[in-house]
Amino acid sequence: MKTGAKILIEALQREGVDTIFGYPGGSVLPIYDELYDSSIRHILVRHEQAAAHAADGYARASGRVGVCLATSGPGACNLVTGIATAYMDSVPIVALTGQVPTGMLGNDAFQESDITGITMPITKHNYLVKDASDVGRVVREAFYIARTGRPGPVLIDLPKDISTDQVYAETPIPDSISLRGYQPTYRGHVRQIDKALDMIAQAERPLIYAGGGVIHSNGSQELVEFAERTAIPVTTTLMGLGCIPGDHPLNLGMLGMHGTQYANYAVTECDLLIGVGVRFDDRVTGKIDTFAPNATIVHIDIDPAEISKNKRVDIPIVGDVKTVLQTMLERMQKAGRTENWLNRIATWKQNHPLRYRDDDCLRPQYIIQQLSDLLRGDGIIVSEVGQNQMWTALYYCFKKPRTWITSGGLGTMGYGFPAAMGVHYARPDEPVFDIAGDGSFQMNIQELGTVAHNRIPVKVVVLNNMYLGMVRQWQELFYNRRYAYTELPPVDFVKIADAYGVDGIRVDAKDGVREALEAALEADGPFVLDFRIEREENVFPMVPAGAAINEMIGVHQP
Amino acid sequence: MKSHTLSVLVENRAGVLSRVAGMFSRRGFNIESLAVGTCEEPEMSRITIVVNGDDSQVEQVIKQANKLIDVIKVSDLTGRESVERELALIKVAAEAGTSRAEIMQIADIFRAQIVDVGSKTLVLQVAGDTGKIDALEKLLRQYGIKELVRTGKIAILRGAKTVKSAK
Ligand SMILES: Cc1ncc(C[n+]2csc(CCOP(=O)(O)OP(=O)(O)O)c2C)c(N)n1
Numbered sequence: 001m002k003t004g005a006k007i008l009i010e011a012l013q014r015e016g017v018d019t020i021f022g023y024p025g026g027s028v029l030p031i032y033d034e035l036y037d038s039s040i041r042h043i044l045v046r047h048e049q050a051a052a053h054a055a056d057g058y059a060r061a062s063g064r065v066g067v068c069l070a071t072s073g074p075g076a077c078n079l080v081t082g083i084a085t086a087y088m089d090s091v092p093i094v095a096l097t098g099q100v101p102t103g104m105l106g107n108d109a110f111q112e113s114d115i116t117g118i119t120m121p122i123t124k125h126n127y128l129v130k131d132a133s134d135v136g137r138v139v140r141e142a143f144y145i146a147r148t149g150r151p152g153p154v155l156i157d158l159p160k161d162i163s164t165d166q167v168y169a170e171t172p173i174p175d176s177i178s179l180r181g182y183q184p185t186y187r188g189h190v191r192q193i194d195k196a197l198d199m200i201a202q203a204e205r206p207l208i209y210a211g212g213g214v215i216h217s218n219g220s221q222e223l224v225e226f227a228e229r230t231a232i233p234v235t236t237t238l239m240g241l242g243c244i245p246g247d248h249p250l251n252l253g254m255l256g257m258h259g260t261q262y263a264n265y266a267v268t269e270c271d272l273l274i275g276v277g278v279r280f281d282d283r284v285t286g287k288i289d290t291f292a293p294n295a296t297i298v299h300i301d302i303d304p305a306e307i308s309k310n311k312r313v314d315i316p317i318v319g320d321v322k323t324v325l326q327t328m329l330e331r332m333q334k335a336g337r338t339e340n341w342l343n344r345i346a347t348w349k350q351n352h353p354l355r356y357r358d359d360d361c362l363r364p365q366y367i368i369q370q371l372s373d374l375l376r377g378d379g380i381i382v383s384e385v386g387q388n389q390m391w392t393a394l395y396y397c398f399k400k401p402r403t404w405i406t407s408g409g410l411g412t413m414g415y416g417f418p419a420a421m422g423v424h425y426a427r428p429d430e431p432v433f434d435i436a437g438d439g440s441f442q443m444n445i446q447e448l449g450t451v452a453h454n455r456i457p458v459k460v461v462v463l464n465n466m467y468l469g470m471v472r473q474w475q476e477l478f479y480n481r482r483y484a485y486t487e488l489p490p491v492d493f494v495k496i497a498d499a500y501g502v503d504g505i506r507v508d509a510k511d512g513v514r515e516a517l518e519a520a521l522e523a524d525g526p527f528v529l530d531f532r533i534e535r536e537e538n539v540f541p542m543v544p545a546g547a548a549i550n551e552m553i554g555v556h557q558p
Numbered sequence: 559m560k561s562h563t564l565s566v567l568v569e570n571r572a573g574v575l576s577r578v579a580g581m582f583s584r585r586g587f588n589i590e591s592l593a594v595g596t597c598e599e600p601e602m603s604r605i606t607i608v609v610n611g612d613d614s615q616v617e618q619v620i621k622q623a624n625k626l627i628d629v630i631k632v633s634d635l636t637g638r639e640s641v642e643r644e645l646a647l648i649k650v651a652a653e654a655g656t657s658r659a660e661i662m663q664i665a666d667i668f669r670a671q672i673v674d675v676g677s678k679t680l681v682l683q684v685a686g687d688t689g690k691i692d693a694l695e696k697l698l699r700q701y702g703i704k705e706l707v708r709t710g711k712i713a714i715l716r717g718a719k720t721v722k723s724a725k
Pocket of ligand 1: 384385386387388389411412413414436437438439440441463465467468469470471
């Protein structure tokens with residue numbers, strides 16, 4: 001005879017859960033009581049949003065399912081932004097929430113909120129458990145659904161009586177799961193694959209457009225091999241950075257709104273576009289009609305609903321990216337000839353490199369380059385949202401998959417710092433840096449308490465411009481420099497860190513950058529670096545909203 | 559833009575209707591009609607949904623519906639040989655006298671049944687495709703329709719073909 005709470009903890013252990021990020025409250029007291037004696041480590045955050053982001057960071061860095069736990073009502077509602085963030089970027093997390101006892105459901109009881117209703121549009125699936133003997137099966141299914149197919153968040157809502165009820169006969173938990181309404185396709189259709197290979201052999205100007213799906217499927221090695229064997233250049237989305245080394249000769253960097261000039265030109269000129277684990281998001285395509293206007297489009301993705309959602313696809317291949325690429329590598333007979341195309345791209349690269357004014361001022365791009373140089377591809381970089389995110393995406397040289405963790409689809413300010421905590425528990429031997437703006441950092445700055453408490457060695461690099469920089473940039477460019485409510489008064493982040501018992505340094509000049517970064521890296525515990533950067537630095541290149549992606553502003557024409 | 563009739567086979571579980579209906583409205587579809595009930599498999603239900611949209615929009619929403627874990631299968635019956643039916647209950651003003659006889663005659667022509675007779679009203683029950691019910695409603699309007707209740711449309715393929723789960 002066991003309680004529902006006990007069954008829950010055992011089921012989590014069976015799934016290999018070693019860490020839970022959570023925050024207690026009335027309806028989860030029985031779960032916390034069980035957790036207290038278990039082998040699972042619990043990290044007490046300072047706000048439930050951070051628990052969800054930490055679980056998400058854990059999942060992205062490891063490829064395993066991240067877990068967070070919150071009480072009913074306000075606790076569950078505080079998870080919502082984190083769940084939506086994970087949903088938009090297809091990240092496997094399981095969120096556990098307490099709920100009022102089953103007998104009180106629907107009565108507006110104290111701390112009741114309909115969290116399964118609230119999260120229906122932002123979860124891959126969710127459960128409201130109404131019988132304690134179901135707990136084991138539900139946990140099994142939830143983890144299976146979260147990590148398979150196109151991954152995503154799953155929520156399990158557990159009324160308090162479900163946790164306390166004694167279960168005499170547990171429903172046996174099946175080893176393998178088969179859900180008749182959920183049968184992901186992993187192998188690509190061979191005829192479609194051969195058709196794509198034919199196109200590749202004929203193409204003169206082919207281009208690979210790779211995204212987060214490559215990283216989720218652990219298919220980076222196959223992608224690079226495929227690119228090398230076919231001599232096809234690769235541009236990646238924000239989510240795909242790291243799937244090919246940043247310094248690989250075939251890599252063109254990021255495309256889209258803040259893409260490199262040469263990547264955006266290549267998309268516009270290519271005659272064959274091979275989308276791999278991507279979703280033709282509007283931040284990537286710009287004006288959709290002018291995106292890859294001359295190209296035949298091949299699209300490899302595990303989610304059939306992404307095929308032809310935004311852009312008509314000529315050759316769809318539904319399947320797991322890694323598996324499909326393996327099949328393509330096996331079946332490939334001849335590659336096309338791309339020398340001329342590669343030469344053309346090399347000229348673009350030479351004539352339109354990424355550039356910024358590298359003078360005596362303290363500029364954010366320089367800080368990112370210094371960090372890139374210091375870590376040399378080791379370590380994991382997390383970011384917040386805004387200019388800080390884009391400068392990092394453009395100027396950091398990512399060498400490996402799962403070393404770049406950022407909120408892409410939802411663009412959640414405040415994501416980075418708590419996500420970085422989760423990254424640390426997934427990959428404890430890697431240095432973890434959160435690149436932040438002063439606005440974003442203040443959205444979850446309370447987590448200084450968590451990193452101090454647990455000595456989590458996350459290093460926060462604040463690119464402090466005393467503005468909501470990215471919004472200010474749009475105001476500068478499109479709203480006549482009317483900086484409506486985007487200025488932030490200066491904050492002394494070193495003092496705040498100090499109040500929590502976290503070390504920090506403030507840097508005002510360029511010559512202090514390297515030393516400060518080294519100090520942070522060498523410190524055993526958490527560290528905050530407050531870089532007072534050029535306040536009105538912008539992110540360029542930039543494609544104005546609604547324009548074609550080859551119509552960039554802030555670029556230099558030779 | 560045209561009307562599509564979708565037959566959606568789902569797990570018979572709490573909340574499944576709101577998952578399906580919510581997804582349609584979230585993706586910008588107006589549900590014109592919806593009917594749900596149990597079916598030949600005890601653990602499943604069948605939802606018939608009528609939506610308006612161009613073919614590529616409807617194809618997208620079908621794919622999204624298929625992604626719901628509790629959805630087993632979605633079929634678009636539009637343009638396929640199928641039988642479609644709605645049921646309507648219509649309460650018509652019918653003072654004892656001439657109109658009563660006329661209404662009963664109309665009911666007869668439409669093969670509608672009189673299922674309730676009151677001193678001032680009659681209730682007609684009619685089954686048929688949307689057009690037939692619309693036509694009857696139009697004819698009865700002159701007598702004064704006090705209340706009208708229509709079910710959503712249900713539909714089934716003709717012949718041996720079925721909308722079933724793959725397994
Ligand atoms: C939670 C949330 N609120 C608002 C926004 C809109 N937004 C996008 S970027 C940005 C400014 C970010 O400022 P900061 O964190 O200081 O970074 P910077 O752009 O200056 O690097 C804002 C407000 C958002 N992405 N997320």
